Amino acid sequence: MISCIPDKIYGINHSVMQIPSRQEIIRKLRNNNKKISLVFPIYYPSALLRAFDIHPVEILNAPDVDLSLADAHIQSYTCSLGRILLSFIKEERFQNQYDLIFIPHICDTFQQIGSLLVDFIRPSQPVINFYLPKRSDETGISFCIDELKRIAGILENVCGSKLDIKRLTLELGKDIEINNLLKEVFEKREFLPVSDTDFYRIITSKTYLPPDDFIKILKELLASKTDSKRKTGKRIFISGISAEPPEIFEIINSHNASVVFDDLAVSGRRIIDFSGFSDEPFRRQSEMMLYTMPDAEKGSPIEKRAYWIREKIKRTGATGGIFYIMKFCEPEFFDYPQLKKYLLSEGTKTFLIEYEMTGKVSKQNINRIQSFIEGL
Amino acid sequence: MIIKKLKYLINSELIGKTFLRINSLLEKRKLKKRQKTKKDKLFGPPVYSSSEMKRLMSQHYLRGAYTTKKVAWVTSGGPVEHLLALDYHLFYPENHAALCGARKLSTELIEDSEDFSYSQDICSYVKINFGGVLKNRDPIARIPRPDLILTCNNICQTVLYWYRVIADIYKIPIIVIDAPFVYDSVRNHQREYVKKQLSGAIEVMERIAGKNLSEKKLSEVMHYSKEAVSLWLKILMTARHKPSPITAFDTFIHMGPIVNLRGEKSTVQYYRQLLAELEYRTRNNIGAIQNEEIRLLWDNLPIWFMLREISTSLAGKNTNIIAATFSYAWGELAPLMDESRPIDSIADIYLQVLLNRSTFSKLETFKKLIRELDIDGIILHSNRSCKPYSLGQIDQRNRVASDLNIPAFLIEADQADSRDFNFNQANMRLEAFIEEIKERKWKRTAQ
Ligand code: SF4
Ligand code: SF4
Numbered sequence: 001m002i003s004c005i006p007d008k009i010y011g012i013n014h015s016v017m018q019i020p021s022r023q024e025i026i027r028k029l030r031n032n033n034k035k036i037s038l039v040f041p042i043y044y045p046s047a048l049l050r051a052f053d054i055h056p057v058e059i060l061n062a063p064d065v066d067l068s069l070a071d072a073h074i075q076s077y078t079c080s081l082g083r084i085l086l087s088f089i090k091e092e093r094f095q096n097q098y099d100l101i102f103i104p105h106i107c108d109t110f111q112q113i114g115s116l117l118v119d120f121i122r123p124s125q126p127v128i129n130f131y132l133p134k135r136s137d138e139t140g141i142s143f144c145i146d147e148l149k150r151i152a153g154i155l156e157n158v159c160g161s162k163l164d165i166k167r168l169t170l171e172l173g174k175d176i177e178i179n180n181l182l183k184e185v186f187e188k189r190e191f192l193p194v195s196d197t198d199f200y201r202i203i204t205s206k207t208y209l210p211p212d213d214f215i216k217i218l219k220e221l222l223a224s225k226t227d228s229k230r231k232t233g234k235r236i237f238i239s240g241i242s243a244e245p246p247e248i249f250e251i252i253n254s255h256n257a258s259v260v261f262d263d264l265a266v267s268g269r270r271i272i273d274f275s276g277f278s279d280e281p282f283r284r285q286s287e288m289m290l291y292t293m294p295d296a297e298k299g300s301p302i303e304k305r306a307y308w309i310r311e312k313i314k315r316t317g318a319t320g321g322i323f324y325i326m327k328f329c330e331p332e333f334f335d336y337p338q339l340k341k342y343l344l345s346e347g348t349k350t351f352l353i354e355y356e357m358t359g360k361v362s363k364q365n366i367n368r369i370q371s372f373i374e375g376l
Numbered sequence: 377m378i379i380k381k382l383k384y385l386i387n388s389e390l391i392g393k394t395f396l397r398i399n400s401l402l403e404k405r406k407l408k409k410r411q412k413t414k415k416d417k418l419f420g421p422p423v424y425s426s427s428e429m430k431r432l433m434s435q436h437y438l439r440g441a442y443t444t445k446k447v448a449w450v451t452s453g454g455p456v457e458h459l460l461a462l463d464y465h466l467f468y469p470e471n472h473a474a475l476c477g478a479r480k481l482s483t484e485l486i487e488d489s490e491d492f493s494y495s496q497d498i499c500s501y502v503k504i505n506f507g508g509v510l511k512n513r514d515p516i517a518r519i520p521r522p523d524l525i526l527t528c529n530n531i532c533q534t535v536l537y538w539y540r541v542i543a544d545i546y547k548i549p550i551i552v553i554d555a556p557f558v559y560d561s562v563r564n565h566q567r568e569y570v571k572k573q574l575s576g577a578i579e580v581m582e583r584i585a586g587k588n589l590s591e592k593k594l595s596e597v598m599h600y601s602k603e604a605v606s607l608w609l610k611i612l613m614t615a616r617h618k619p620s621p622i623t624a625f626d627t628f629i630h631m632g633p634i635v636n637l638r639g640e641k642s643t644v645q646y647y648r649q650l651l652a653e654l655e656y657r658t659r660n661n662i663g664a665i666q667n668e669e670i671r672l673l674w675d676n677l678p679i680w681f682m683l684r685e686i687s688t689s690l691a692g693k694n695t696n697i698i699a700a701t702f703s704y705a706w707g708e709l710a711p712l713m714d715e716s717r718p719i720d721s722i723a724d725i726y727l728q729v730l731l732n733r734s735t736f737s738k739l740e741t742f743k744k745l746i747r748e749l750d751i752d753g754i755i756l757h758s759n760r761s762c763k764p765y766s767l768g769q770i771d772q773r774n775r776v777a778s779d780l781n782i783p784a785f786l787i788e789a790d791q792a793d794s795r796d797f798n799f800n801q802a803n804m805r806l807e808a809f810i811e812e813i814k815e816r817k818w819k820r821t822a823q
Contacts, residue, residue: 072770073770073771074767074768074770075758075760075766075769075770077760078763078767105556105557107533108532108533108534108763108764108767109763109767111533111764112735112763112764112767112768113767114557115557115559115734115735115736115768116767116768116771118559118734118736119734119735119736119739120735120736120768120771120775121771129557129559131557131566133554133556133569134529134533134536134552134554135552135554135573139569139572139573139576140554142569142572143565143568143569146565146568146569147556147565150563150565296536296537296540299536299540299552299554301540301543301544301550302540302541302543302544303544325495327497328497329497330497330498330499330533330534330537330763331533331537333494333495333497333498334494334498334537334538334540334541335537335540335541336493336495337492337493337494338541338544338545352493352495354495354497
């Protein structure tokens, strides 16, 4: 396994600075003739891809991408994430960076883009569409198993090699280790000497780092735990798909508040609070996607989602929450009003910010965050 | 319960039914006598069966208002056959939202739901429904409160998010039929998945209905469903005739029963009547507009609040939108319905509805309709509300234009939210589009 981060042990305060960027990881893997799959967030069978020696890299943002490339195929009011991903695929300078495109159908936007890629755009790399079941019960799990087996068949064709079940089991084991470490990291969040921005950067580096490197970083992070709690000021949580650009945390911090937990699809929501994983690898891979925290994308009941957030509030003492939702992201918008009602009934104020994923947080949103925090 | 039943009998079956019958007769007479205004002169004689359709639909809403049956809210693409066989009263929020849009009653409801923090980017059908639910009012009819809701995401994921909210507000059971997206053909594991969900759903439906499903009733419902859908397809295909006896705008209105009342005998009877009328018109060369020069295809949902304005403006340019992918979607799967294998055939049908198929498959539908109906151009409504219908249209437009040399025009609007729509601007662009088609046609004949 290639390690993408330097061998030396980080002093936690500057280690974050040394986590290589997505582009650096891609370059390093490319130089070592590793296969890379460009993956659309959120839920996808990471271990299965890795079992074929394909390293998955999710793209959460690409500020320098030319968005007009997507406009040739999808309406410009589509969510920025969809437009960024499609433009990224179309942009020539990125095209030698990956060998495969993997698209989980988590919403209508990705479903349509997945279909457009196969039907009309036809990039030179194979495109694999994966239907994420919208139910997490036994019926959903067993469909997911069949769907993963179908995908394994495609990967066998693409890679020209049979799936090695032992390798799949090994990779799944790493994901379980990561999940356990992540749980611990989130629990000890208050004792870790990193800012909210750095914490987010560390957690979301999971979207592109090789698992062994990510494990190493999480272990170092935990080793840096202090005995005293960090100063938080007002305690809030953040919810949404992602917190891009991460500057949003600096804005929150600059108003004497901290994020004590998150319900972000690329971060806290990926944690699996379940320990009875199956030994059968396809079932285990399915469980690892469908047993993550409840959300609209998986069709979870809103009450269940509200329960999870309330439990977190109780544990962390958050007094308010920001729902930071990308424009045109229907799945995230839908739950907000009901969640707001549930949370307010127990005294937690919430507030919705709609944003476009551009390089900067808008002035108007900065002002709105400020007055929300002041009102807490 | 006895009082409720009595109320139902008096209000719906006695007074309501009689009133609606008389009203329908009067309406028919009015249609026949209608003095032609300048606008009317652009069109052929009205479709007289419309009065019967209005009666059927009004009766359905009236029954819903006083019903003593168990009520299920369902999505338009939801498999409803078992619910009907279990005697549920079905309410379709999408159809109701379309009615609000067509009667220009949607803006207030949309704004009401935005007051409750529902984003401007959420589908306007949803917000019309939420506006009514959250403010407990309705401008059209008294909406029956659901005992159960059934959502099938074969039309969009939106309906899944939508019904989760309704289930949460009313604290009622929700049946989710998760329909995986179909690329080329239905895969076995996709079919098995839907079948498993349907079997599980029947138990819930039976429990709430308090009775067991009768196989005989189910096959009767499927029989009527199949017949209604087949008749619907024939109705749409009368547009082959030149001039077309029907406009796409007519089909948007006349599809009411196929969405709301498929599986019922009255729907079959109604479509037989409508088909007979349209066949009479084709035999006698009676067109839906007076001078049909240009024949267009419409893609996506209608702009409900602008039906009259757009159809009148086009008729003034001797242009008829004779068909729409939206209304066609209800007819194309009729051959798959098979009473002898209910669960299998229901799974196949509901998996393959137009919006659950690939963007390429939709292009194929365009091509088929263009060929069969001799279409001169396409208007693609880029509908801000409906992502699954709209994302893909740009490539589809380009391909239709390049493969078939058919001009295609993308118009930005929303199915039911009129707030950002400027008719004059859209009309100007439409005019330019029609001119382009005319010029092409003229050049072709001159060659
Ligand atoms: S709509 Fe939301 S969930 Fe879907 S791609 Fe856009 S940001 Fe992601
Ligand atoms: S998103 Fe489209 S298919 Fe879904 S409910 Fe809205 S209009 Fe209907």
